[in-house]
Amino acid sequence: MRDALTTSMRASHWLAALLVVFALITAAVGAAMNDTFYLRLATEALIFAGLALSVDILLGYTGLLSLGQALYFGLGAYISALTLMQVPSFWLALLVALASGLVLGLVGGFIALRVRGVYFALITFGMAQVIAKVIYNTRALGASDGMTGVPIIDVNLGITSISSASPAGFFLVVLAVTMVLYAIAAYLLDTPFGRLLIAIKANDRRVPFLGYKAPTLRLGSYVLAATIATVSGALYPMLRGFVSPELLFFSTSGNAVITVILGGVGTLVGALYGSILLTVLKSVIGSWTEHHLIIIGLLFMGAVIFFPQGLMGVIRPQVAKWLSYRWLSRGGKP
Amino acid sequence: MMAGAFDYFQFVLAPQIVIGLVLGVAVILVALGLTIIFGLLDVINMSHGEFYALGAFISVSLAALGVPFWLLLVLVPALMLPIGYAVERLLIQRVFHSPDRHVTTLLLTFGLALVLEDVFRLIWGPNPLRPETPIRGAIEVAGLFLPLYRVFMIGIGALIIIGTALIVYRTRIGAMVRAAAFDRNMAASLGVPVQLVYAGAFAFGVSLAGLAGVLLAPLYSVFPTMGRDFILMAFTVVIVGGMGSIAGAVVAGLFLTQVQAIASLYISPVWTDPIVFGIMVIMLMVRPQGLFGRLGHA
Numbered sequence: 001m002r003d004a005l006t007t008s009m010r011a012s013h014w015l016a017a018l019l020v021v022f023a024l025i026t027a028a029v030g031a032a033m034n035d036t037f038y039l040r041l042a043t044e045a046l047i048f049a050g051l052a053l054s055v056d057i058l059l060g061y062t063g064l065l066s067l068g069q070a071l072y073f074g075l076g077a078y079i080s081a082l083t084l085m086q087v088p089s090f091w092l093a094l095l096v097a098l099a100s101g102l103v104l105g106l107v108g109g110f111i112a113l114r115v116r117g118v119y120f121a122l123i124t125f126g127m128a129q130v131i132a133k134v135i136y137n138t139r140a141l142g143a144s145d146g147m148t149g150v151p152i153i154d155v156n157l158g159i160t161s162i163s164s165a166s167p168a169g170f171f172l173v174v175l176a177v178t179m180v181l182y183a184i185a186a187y188l189l190d191t192p193f194g195r196l197l198i199a200i201k202a203n204d205r206r207v208p209f210l211g212y213k214a215p216t217l218r219l220g221s222y223v224l225a226a227t228i229a230t231v232s233g234a235l236y237p238m239l240r241g242f243v244s245p246e247l248l249f250f251s252t253s254g255n256a257v258i259t260v261i262l263g264g265v266g267t268l269v270g271a272l273y274g275s276i277l278l279t280v281l282k283s284v285i286g287s288w289t290e291h292h293l294i295i296i297g298l299l300f301m302g303a304v305i306f307f308p309q310g311l312m313g314v315i316r317p318q319v320a321k322w323l324s325y326r327w328l329s330r331g332g333k334p
Numbered sequence: 335m336m337a338g339a340f341d342y343f344q345f346v347l348a349p350q351i352v353i354g355l356v357l358g359v360a361v362i363l364v365a366l367g368l369t370i371i372f373g374l375l376d377v378i379n380m381s382h383g384e385f386y387a388l389g390a391f392i393s394v395s396l397a398a399l400g401v402p403f404w405l406l407l408v409l410v411p412a413l414m415l416p417i418g419y420a421v422e423r424l425l426i427q428r429v430f431h432s433p434d435r436h437v438t439t440l441l442l443t444f445g446l447a448l449v450l451e452d453v454f455r456l457i458w459g460p461n462p463l464r465p466e467t468p469i470r471g472a473i474e475v476a477g478l479f480l481p482l483y484r485v486f487m488i489g490i491g492a493l494i495i496i497g498t499a500l501i502v503y504r505t506r507i508g509a510m511v512r513a514a515a516f517d518r519n520m521a522a523s524l525g526v527p528v529q530l531v532y533a534g535a536f537a538f539g540v541s542l543a544g545l546a547g548v549l550l551a552p553l554y555s556v557f558p559t560m561g562r563d564f565i566l567m568a569f570t571v572v573i574v575g576g577m578g579s580i581a582g583a584v585v586a587g588l589f590l591t592q593v594q595a596i597a598s599l600y601i602s603p604v605w606t607d608p609i610v611f612g613i614m615v616i617m618l619m620v621r622p623q624g625l626f627g628r629l630g631h632a
Contacts, residue, residue: 059437063434065436065437065440065441111615111619114618114619114622115618115619115622117436118378118436118440119573119618119622121378121436121437121440122378122569122573122614122618123615123618123619125569126570126573126611126614126615126618127615129566129607129611130608130611130612130615133604133607133608133611134608136604137602137604137605137608250562254444254448257441257444258445261441291452291455291456292452293448293449293451293452294448294449294452294453294456296448297445297446297447297448297449297452298445298449300441300444300445300448301425301442301445301446301449304429304438304441304442304445305425305428305429305442308432308438
């Protein structure tokens with residue numbers, strides 16, 4: 001038995017698999033051509049895809065627009081940088097970021113989830129603004145300059161190890177981490193927990209009548225989103241060797257929202273494609289004109305008005321149709 | 335001892351309070367448009383700061399063409415009216431009836447803000463412009479030197495704020511606006527042209543932001559991201575005061591800018607932003623509806 005949601009999630013997985021194939025080709029071609037710039041750019045696109053994924057969990061599933069998700073991304077980056085400066089271990093940095101994400105998500109969720117709707121958007125915006133300004137003013141964290149000198153690390157994979165300085169190698173590491181984050185989010189949201197989040201989005205007054213606690217579910221999705229953002233943020237200093245307060249600023253949060261809208265809200269895989277789309281657009285338009293924001297902004301407004309489902313809203317139904325056809329032709333029950 | 339305390343007040347505290355007051359009036363002018371738009375249309379206008387910047391840019395350009403300052407005070411808000419009207423009819427209306435209107439209108443105005451900011455950069459360049467102060471000189475009140483333009487700012491700002499409140503609460507048009515905010519369908523069936531009221535109120539809010547731009551251009555530099563920096567404070571004022579409440583915007587605007595001014599004396603000025611946004615977060619936690627009620631509920 002398959003329902004529409006399962007079919008469309010399967011379609012997302014196929015599209016995610018396609019993305020991995022493309023990424024592997026990119027890595028192979030990049031490595032063969034000895035390219036650094038484009039591989040690093042693609043790595044950054046994947047890192048910010050993780051942040052977009054976390055925005056999509058809140059916006060696309062739970063119906064909560066966060067305007068301050070960069071808070072967790074930026075804190076993850078700072079925590080990872082501080083950890084790496086003490087102990088240059090990839091796994092330790094990721095683990096510390098993961099643990100902090102859970103704790104910070106609980107604290108932030110407790111504050112932000114007291115309100116709904118536009119007030120939630122504004123309180124997340126306000127929280128991020130407070131913390132961003134505090135970090136901006138803290139000299140021990142490098143203040144407005146941020147922190148440089150995050151060491152180059154070796155990612156120990158048991159049989160082999162990959163240096164974060166290797167463009168193709170680290171691209172593959174980030175690809176793996178981002179796909180794991182996608183897989184965890186997709187798995188959790190395909191359980192009854194995910195269905196309940198969709199139910200909350202549709203009508204949060206009826207969910208309690210079904211015997212579920214809407215506040216707990218909402219907190220669960222908030223913590224999940226915060227943790228994903230923190231872990232993807234942890235990858236940033238490994239790529240760039242520095243962190244700056246801009247990672248927590250509104251422009252970073254806003255970019256993640258644009259990514260999700262362009263990619264397709266509530267599809268998860270749309271966040272990944274959206275991040276790549278936005279990075280490509282910025283670098284292509286940026287080579288013509290320095291005023292790329294006009295075009296990005298117009299595209300975004302166009303998407304909000306004419307294609308609220310984004311890129312995946314156009315592509316995914318086609319894949320879903322193909323999947324249902326395949327399922328039926330193999331003798332599956334409709 | 336007494337003299338010391340008085341000197342401290344006269345030379346340290348009082349000037350800071352006046353600076354805070356000027357900023358307060360400015361923030362309230364921006365917040366006023368924001369709060370009317372929210373109170374009536376339920377729209378968080380993320381591009382409001384860019385309309386404030388647009389007003390400042392237009393005033394700088396017109397002043398360079400030789401238009402006197404006094405004329406700008408009327409001309410720029412008048413020019414902003416059709417712009418605001420067009421934005422409401424062409425953009426906001428398109429998504430106004432979508433199921434999650436709050437989010438879509440917020441996103442749409444966010445996109446508009448991005449576009450406008452880069453358009454400013456394209457037309458006027460990235461560097462700050464500094465128009466001349468239209469009123470020079472200072473007066474001395476009880477040993478306190480007050481630049482005349484700042485005194486003028488406080489005066490005209492107060493007039494505009496009182497005028498707006500009178501329009502909303504004492505005129506027939508204001509009654510229509512409040513009726514449309516309270517119950518859109520009922521107002522429509524009683525013959526209130528709701529569409530026109532919505533677009534008109536949006537245009538009015540935008541025009542107020544433009545007016546704030548004209549007034550503030552001589553005090554602060556004019557640059558493409560000026561709206562983004564200022565709008566945070568205006569949002570905070572609107573939230574703390576209560577979205578859609580004019581009285582709330584005034585009280586919260588004066589309170590928060592005084593907190594900012596005084597805090598920068600005792601704690602370092604760089605910490606005023608976290609304090610002000612912290613107040614906003616706490617306010618949202620304990621009393622999300624703000625200090626005062628909504629436009630349509632008063």
